[in-house]
Amino acid sequence: MKQDVFVKGAAHTPIIHDSAIKHVTGSADYTDDLMEPVGTLHGYLGLSSVAHGRITAMDLDAVRKAPGVHAVLTADDIPGENDISPTGLHDEPVFAFPEVQFVGQPIFAVVAETRDQARRACQLARVEYEELPFAIDAISARDAGMGYVTKPLKLKRGDMAEMDRAPRHLSGRLTVGGQEHFYLESQIAFAIPGEDDEVIVNTSTQHPSEVQHMVAHVLGVPSNAVVVNVRRMGGGFGGKESQMNGFCAIAALAAKTLKRAVKIRPDRDDDFQITGKRHDFVIDYAVGYDETGKIHAVDADFYARCGFSSDLSGPVTDRALFHADNAYYYPAVELRSHPMKTNTCSNTAFRGFGGPQGVVMAERIVEDIAYQLGRDPLEIRKLNLYENGQLTPYHQEVEDQILPRIFEELEASSDYHARRQAVLDWNARAEREGGAIRKGIALTPVKFGISFTATWYNQAGALIHIYSDGSIHLNHGGTEMGQGLNTKVAQVVAEALGVSIDRIRITKTTTEKVPNTSATAASSGSDLNGMAALDACRQLIERLTGFAAEARGVPPELVSIGETVQIGSENMPFADFIKTAYLARIQLSAAGFYKTPKIHWNRDTGQGRPFYYFAYGAACSEVSVDTLTGEYVIERADVLHDVGRSLNPALDKGQVEGAFVQGTGWLTSEELWWDQKGRLRTHAPSTYKIPLASDRPKVFNVALADWSVNREATIKRSKAVGEPPFMLGISVFQALNMAVASFNGYRENPRIDAPATPERVLMAIERLRP
Helix, strand or coil: CCCCCCCCCCCCCCCCCCCHHHHHHCCCCCHHHCCCCCCCEEEEEEECCCCCEEEEEEECHHHHCCCCEEEEECHHHCCCCCCCCCCCCCCCCCCCCCEECCCCCEEEEEEECCHHHHHHHHCCCEEEEEECCCCCCHHHHHHCCCCECCCCCEEEECCCHHHHHCCEEEEEEEEECCECCCCCCCCCEEEEECCCCCEEEEECCCCHHHHHHHHHHHHCCCHHHEEEEECCCCCCCCCCCCCCHHHHHHHHHHHHHHCCCEEECCCHHHHHHHCCCECCEEEEEEEEECCCCCEEEEEEEEEEEEECCCCCHHHHHHHHHHCCCCCECCCEEEEEEEEEECCCCCCCCCCCCCHHHHHHHHHHHHHHHHHHHCCCHHHHHHHCECCCCCECCCCCECCCCCHHHHHHHHHHHHCHHHHHHHHHHHHHHHHHHCCCEEEEEEEEEEEEEECCCCHHHCEEEEEEEECCCCCEEEEECCCCCCCCHHHHHHHHHHHHHCCCHHHEEECCEECCCCCCCCCCCCCCHHHHHHHHHHHHHHHHHHHHHHHHHHHHCCCHHHEECCCEEEECCEEEEHHHHHHHHHHCCCCCEEEEEEECCCCEEECCCCEEECCCEEEEEEEEEEEEEECCCCCEEEEEEEEEECCECCCCHHHHHHHHHHHHHHHHHHHHCCCCCECCCCCECCCCCCCCCCCCHHHCCCEEEEEECCCCCCCCCCHHHECCCCCHHHHHHHHHHHHHHHHHHHHHCCCCCCCCCECCCHHHHHHHHHHHCC
8 A cells, every 4th residue: 555645855856965064064074084093003105206117126224214114015015915906917016016117106105103204204215226118108008019908899880891982081080188086085095903814994985895805815815804894985986996906905904914003095196196097098080971961980999098007997998989979870880999008007997987088089070070061060960869779889779869859958948059150150250350259169969878888797785774763774885975875875765665764874885784896886876776775675665564464464455664654544653663563573674686687798799788778968068268378268058968767856966067067177177297207297286277166167057857767677767877977078178179160260170189278279279370
């Protein structure tokens, strides 16, 4: 019997983030805020100073004798495996010796009474190297024969003879820069030794189970000896999916060696040097198309700077190929990845996981065609959109295409056509009168596949306890990094049990409660963990309904669980009912589980259904460019994004807003630069520019496609929102291209490389000036 009552905090309700007040008042506890046991020590890492070399001498005597130092740890002190490779390729040592492969690679650790003492002691090391040849970027690595860090991928579909048969052709090279995660909370690990071989690691990671396994391997103990706890992160964006492994392993090693609690938290500069970034790509592409702008064939090579080890470069470069079509159908296509080994930090996951780099290429192709034909790029976009039933380059059928409606609604709400004409008029007037400001406008789509491409990661667990007083304890395998995952899962539980969300307490993610969890990544946190929690709720409801029906002698269909439990004609407060169930020895705990259906992927053949569904969206952005300096502002951005039936519209809208700004930063202001000796020079806020509040669009209109309902049976028919809107920032990048293209009458695409910094914009203007 279903109750028709309001459930406070139910799914689809725009309620506040469960930690929002703590965030803004500074009372939220992060790893560095945990109470330190008496005797806690602090670690710091000694780093390589050459891009590639062999250590010929390492004198650490002065380090050991420095004030406050308790231990200096090297590769010789590791009892298990000196490896933290997340893919099992055994190519990423905890401590490098004797070969170092990038500037900033850890070679030893100092443990001292204070963090400052450990940091100062590191500087006393005397390390000598035999320097070896190195390559910093992907193309230099290719030319030097550096090879791949992992097996490349090829996607192929259709007859590539269509390329030769196409009436028109174009080709080009696109360089897409990397991106630093710049989480506000840096990497941190806080290890506390336990009995026998046990250790507890409190950390800021998106993947507690992987940390657990890596620490166990390094210590040479089984995974059941290692407990990993994560209450919340101060940002992750993929930078804490695998990159935390080394810090946790070293902290745990130090804690077990010294039998004291040990904390490691690097400075921002060292965090920048040690940890991986978004992969930057050099993409060579060729396109065959016709006079209408219809694409016939696409051929492309994706060269990625992967760094010295594999890390997650295999799946990242795979996903770049998966999204090289974005929203467009290529009748014939061949795409090849080249995950190049370079002497830089090992690049890693970042919001979008390679997808944005593929999408940028698709949008560059569309713009190239539009400029060559003298057409509005939006016309070319709409002409080449997927139709349901067509196959992607990896042979997955598109079944849920909703972009035509998104385009139609966004064109109207943003007044795109009138504003584009106004931009053209403005630029014509500036050309005649010598005005310094040029404008551009672009409307771009995104189609983004949702699921881990490593199929086995598409599973999740959850644990729910109902205590005898009616309060509810919720734990799941996902991690909270500010995105509101815990709030959404609690809303699912509140609605399923028919109780107020105030009854539910969400506790830290811990490997003690839910084992073998997947990373909170691939935009799958709510999909997976919400469904696992729902499964646990189903078990509890079935159990409690059966108990109530038997106890009162009524059919199960006359029992309804909620804040007021209805049993036939009898009503009972939830807490009283739970107390009754407890006294009757009814189990009030359930472990839920979920695995994503329908998905499969064969990497050897390059075919399958790696994604459960697609999320869609579009953005229209207008920019003004100062042609004397290359500086620019975003005058207005309009976004319409598809999140299915939103679990929490307030949180989802915030995710779209933040993703758009972060994506814009990647393509405009965030520039990574290594010098000729392989040293990262953009390693601090003083040299690396993320978007500020002043960089947001002057007018920022964000709407969710509230009419969209996921055709697949996801949690409450919602869609993922973490990564897909990141690519909406591409509209700003293309608007900048249009502003610059006005200098030669829009006859050619300026092809500005990303990031389109003011310097690059200015150089493109000077190149096109008549």
